[in-house]
Every structure is written in C-alpha cells, then in structure tokens.
Amino acid sequence: MEESDLIIIHSCAVTASAEKKTRNLISKAKKANPDAEIALLGCYVDVSKDIDNYNDLSQILPNDQKMDLISILEGQFQKHRELKFHPAYSRNMRTRSFLKIQDGCDHFCTYCTVAHARGRSRSDSIDAVLTNIEKIIDGGYKEIIFTGVNIGTFGIKNGESFTELISAVDKKFAESGIRIRMGSIEPELLTDEIIEITAKSNVIMPHFHLPLQSGSDSVLERMKRKYNTALYSEKCRIIKTKMPHAAIAADLIVGFPGETNDEFQETYDFLKSIPISFIHAFTYSDRPLAKASSFPNKVSPQTAKERMRRINNLAKTKELAFHKENLGTTRSILTESRSKDGLIFGFSDNYIKCGVDAKKAKGNTIICVKMVEIASDFVSGDIIV
Numbered sequence: 001m002e003e004s005d006l007i008i009i010h011s012c013a014v015t016a017s018a019e020k021k022t023r024n025l026i027s028k029a030k031k032a033n034p035d036a037e038i039a040l041l042g043c044y045v046d047v048s049k050d051i052d053n054y055n056d057l058s059q060i061l062p063n064d065q066k067m068d069l070i071s072i073l074e075g076q077f078q079k080h081r082e083l084k085f086h087p088a089y090s091r092n093m094r095t096r097s098f099l100k101i102q103d104g105c106d107h108f109c110t111y112c113t114v115a116h117a118r119g120r121s122r123s124d125s126i127d128a129v130l131t132n133i134e135k136i137i138d139g140g141y142k143e144i145i146f147t148g149v150n151i152g153t154f155g156i157k158n159g160e161s162f163t164e165l166i167s168a169v170d171k172k173f174a175e176s177g178i179r180i181r182m183g184s185i186e187p188e189l190l191t192d193e194i195i196e197i198t199a200k201s202n203v204i205m206p207h208f209h210l211p212l213q214s215g216s217d218s219v220l221e222r223m224k225r226k227y228n229t230a231l232y233s234e235k236c237r238i239i240k241t242k243m244p245h246a247a248i249a250a251d252l253i254v255g256f257p258g259e260t261n262d263e264f265q266e267t268y269d270f271l272k273s274i275p276i277s278f279i280h281a282f283t284y285s286d287r288p289l290a291k292a293s294s295f296p297n298k299v300s301p302q303t304a305k306e307r308m309r310r311i312n313n314l315a316k317t318k319e320l321a322f323h324k325e326n327l328g329t330t331r332s333i334l335t336e337s338r339s340k341d342g343l344i345f346g347f348s349d350n351y352i353k354c355g356v357d358a359k360k361a362k363g364n365t366i367i368c369v370k371m372v373e374i375a376s377d378f379v380s381g382d383i384i385v
C-alpha cells in the first residue's frame with residue numbers, strides 16, 4: 001500500500017469473505033500509514049458486529065451518511081491548514097442582499113458539525129466590509145444582512161472586533177438611507193456596546209437573532225454552549241430596556257439527547273418568561289462527527305414531535321403578542337413585492353411583515369407606516385406621508 005495522508009475504505013459485507021477482506025484492508029492501511037486519516041464507509045459499518053473495534057478510525061460512516069463524506073473530510077483537513085476568507089454577497093433579490101462577513105467557528109457545540117466542516121473562524125477586514133457595502137448600495141439594494149457562521153467572532157484573527165465593525169458601519173452610513181441587519185449572533189458575543197449603538201442608530205436595525213437552543217441550563221451544558229439562561233435573559237432585558245420595540249428571535253433545538261420532561265418544561269417556561277418575538281424551532285438530529293450523536297438516552301420521535309407541537313404553539317402566541325404590541329406605532333418598512341389583492345408587502349425595521357395599499361407605494365422603497373390591524377400572517381398598515 002502506498003504512503004497516503006487519507007485512505008477511504010468503501011466496504012462490502014455481502015459475504016463473510018467480503019467482511020474478512022474489509023478487516024484485512026483496515027489493518028493493512030493502519031500498518032502502512034500510521035499517521036493517515038482513515039475513513040471507513042459502506043455496508044460493513046451497517047452490518048458488522050465488531051464495528052466498535054474500529055473507534056480509532058477518523059471516520060466511520062454507514063450507507064445513509066456516506067454522502068456527507070466530502071464535507072466531513074474538508075473539515076478534517078481544515079484542522080491542518082489556515083483557511084482564507086472569501087467574501088461574497090447575494091444579488092438575486094431586488095431589495096435585500098446577504099453579505100458574508102465571516103466564516104468558520106472555533107466553538108465545538110456538541111450537536112454541531114459546522115466547526116468541523118468549515119474550519120476555524122476567519123473574516124474580512126472592516127475596510128473590506130465597508131467597501132462591499134458601498135458596492136451593494138451602488139447595485140440599488142436598500143437592505144444588507146450580515147451573514148457568517150459565527151459573526152460575533154468577526155475580526156478575532158485581524159485584531160478587530162464585531163463591535164468595531166458595527167460602530168464603523170453606523171458612522172459611515174448614518175446618512176445613506178440603507179438598513180443593516182446583524183444576522184444571528186451568539187448571545188455571549190452580543191456586547192452591551194453593540195446594543196447601545198443599535199439603539200441610537202438609523203442604519204442598524206433593532207432586530208436581534210440570538211440562538212438559544214435550550215432554556216434548560218443542564219441541557220445547555222451538555223450542548224457545550226458558552227452561556228446560560230441568566231446571561232440570555234439579561235441580554236434580552238438590556239435590549240428591551242433600550243429598544244422596547246426591538247424584535248428578538250431565538251433558535252431552539254427540541255429533543256436534544258437526554259432532554260427530560262423536566263428539562264423540556266424548563267425550556268418552555270423560560271421561553272414564556274422572556275420578551276422574545278420569534279422562535280425558530282428544529283427537532284434534534286444526529287450529525288456525523290458531532291459529539292452528541294454518541295450521547296445516550298435519545299429522545300423518541302413521538303416525544304420530540306409532541307414537544308415541537310407545544311413550542312410551535314408558543315411561537316405563534318409570542319409572534320401574535322409582538323404584533324399586537326406594535327399596533328398603533330409607526331415603523332419604517334422596506335417595500336418588496338406586490339400581491340394579487342392590491343397590497344404591497346415589506347418588513348419593518350423590527351422585522352414585522354407589513355402590507356400596505358399597493359396604489360400608494362412603489363417597490364424597493366423605505367416608507368413610514370402606521371400599524372393598524374393584524375391580518376393572517378402580516379400586519380396591515382397605513383402609509384404616513
């Protein structure tokens with residue numbers, strides 16, 4: 001066997017002899033290349049009784065996961081090399097553009113494979129982001145959403161920070177008439193300074209997307225998240241004190257391994273108690289390379305489904321309450337597309353979908369709207385001249 005950095009063994013287990021050949025191949029590969037990454041995939045993984053003897057291999061993927069191999073292996077090799085940051089922004093929507101400012105992550109939350117697959121955190125420089133924003137504005141866009149894997153770690157490799165970026169953007173584009181949304185930011189990385197700048201800014205929208213994942217401290221610990229519920233609720237409190245109309249969205253994972261009824265109830269009660277407007281809930285699923293995949297006491301699909309049902313009901317209640325709170329207020333809306341029944345839609349600065357009389361407004365325009373009535377999934381409003 002030739003000297004290699006990476007060996008992929010695509011196994012067969014149709015007969016006892018095929019299984020034996022796979023075992024021989026694994027031991028030959030190990031002997032000839034003690035430092036190589038070895039990935040074993042295919043039927044042997046699914047059917048062999050002695051698969052646990054091979055925990056020392058870099059990857060063991062059954063048939064239903066083998067298509068993930070490329071992204072996983074990219075992650076394996078990224079451990080050994082520094083990656084470059086490649087900026088990008090979207091041009092496929094008329095009004096909004098997604099600007100990538102950061103990639104990768106240095107955290108290893110136990111349910112997540114992103115840090116494995118995308119490598120360590122790296123980002124653009126503040127100057128480069130400002131230049132990209134100017135280019136996007138020149139393309140006629142009115143709203144830019146900062147994206148990345150963990151945008152709160154922006155700048156850590158260049159001696160800059162996300163707080164400095166927000167401050168620079170706020171200063172440079174104060175009179176530009178454009179809107180910037182921050183995208184999802186880890187709660188512990190949302191500094192008080194960012195909240196303060198946002199509260200006073202015309203440019204940074206009062207819309208915070210703070211992943212929560214669980215409202216139970218014991219589950220957060222098992223997830224290896226870097227905050228607890230006390231920190232999360234304190235961030236919400238500061239945001240709402242400075243900006244009572246701000247939107248706060250929370251991501252949630254339902255049915256994390258070992259999530260007991262009590263832990264789920266803690267999550268439910270916590271969500272009820274904090275001033276969030278939107279909940280994006282996902283059912284937990286095992287991912288290759290994620291530590292939690294090997295955690296015991298998996299939650300049954302029926303239990304997870306019932307918990308999701310309760311969370312989705314709570315999400316509707318929260319969103320409705322937020323819409324009600326905003327009735328009678330005047331917000332800025334960026335108009336987007338026309339609908340058949342004479343309304344033009346857009347999102348408010350605090351991320352409420354709003355519909356106004358299409359005869360009175362053009363698309364891709366920022367207008368002032370008084371929120372007057374809750375419709376099905378939006379709020380109807382009157383344009384204030």
Ligand code: SF4
Nearest residue numbers: 105107108109112114
């Ligand atoms: S969940 Fe987010 S912070 Fe945690 S490892 Fe994945 S990308 Fe990083």
